[in-house]
Amino acid sequence: MNESIEEPEAPAPGSRRPGGRTARTRAAVRDAVLTGLSEHGYPALTVEYVAEHSGVHKTTLYRRWGGVEGMVADALDLAGEDRWSPPDTGSLGGDLRALAREVVDGFAEPADAAAPTAFVGAAFQSPRAAEALRSFYAERFRRCEEVVKRAVARGEAPAGADAGAVVRAVSAPLFLRLFVTREPLDHRLADQAADAAAAALAAGVFDRSPADAAPTTKDRPAADTAGAAGG
């Protein structure tokens, strides 16, 4: 299958070449996917729609992305390649509230909410979209953990805390209302979600385990993996 007429070098969708023709094609396809998802939802998204709105030929779309599932997954991968980092307000409470308010603000305008909502919806229909969504949020929450790590360094949080659980607890009541119960959101609910997570953290609910929570140095080696790693 050496018929790459439009894209002689045609790397895999995941490879990055900022500014190159491949990157521009990928971004055009991503934009068309976002528009289609936002306006019509995943079930109505077709290769024909993306071809028409991106200006990329159907043959190229099928060859490089396989079909709609691959294009949606790649659009999510591309969304995850941004430089977003969590807020740094100087305190754990401030950081968690700022994180929660970012979620609320990000979904306040229907035009802004459409694409991320459609991605979550697409994951119910497409295993590849579900896997891409899982990866996207795993990476997002991994970045959010920095907020808890800084709090541990400042002595605001116990060293044994499960940072991933804390930051998920902040977003969870907001995502529940957005995607499940479909109830309205506001900054009061954002602050409440953040404060609830902070209170639970302070009460020791997110301590990993009694054995894990004891040490106070943050550079403590991971005892359960050091041996296996042969260090």
Next chain:
Amino acid sequence: MNESIEEPEAPAPGSRRPGGRTARTRAAVRDAVLTGLSEHGYPALTVEYVAEHSGVHKTTLYRRWGGVEGMVADALDLAGEDRWSPPDTGSLGGDLRALAREVVDGFAEPADAAAPTAFVGAAFQSPRAAEALRSFYAERFRRCEEVVKRAVARGEAPAGADAGAVVRAVSAPLFLRLFVTREPLDHRLADQAADAAAAALAAGVFDRSPADAAPTTKDRPAADTAGAAGG
């Protein structure tokens, strides 16, 4: 349009006549909708599929439910008419953990998880399914509030607590993992979600407002609506 041959009395979908022919037809349609949603998802659900699997004629389906959206919404309405009530273990902590474990257990088996997951997914595609889902969860969480009200009566929780926010906080991290981040669940995470909500409640995070939280009688009239109601 007086052509009700199969169902001479044909009431609206929402009316209840337990054991009657209408109720049996409605249940048969509900079962076919659940099977279709579970096995193929909302976008693949058709009136033809429901007719074939329920034994109810297409003409009747269109006349009484309007189409697929109406059938999905009615199946959700029917699911909400059960007699489920929250666990009563004798303590707030025990009740919240039992609630959280019910969620985890309810989604542990793919066969059990398929229909409720498909309902949540359908709400992304269908405004009527979204409205039915909103009503379903509003009623579910309203029933769950009993757990917090009992705790207030026992003196385990502040009288001004927002019971709806507490019970949503318990489910939220679990629904986040089920429907958004698509991460695995277990009883440890259920207990953590319950304990986090209880800790936040104890810390006063769910107090409605300083003015609201003060009274201790649970029969306090709703001051902000009593006037408008003309009582």
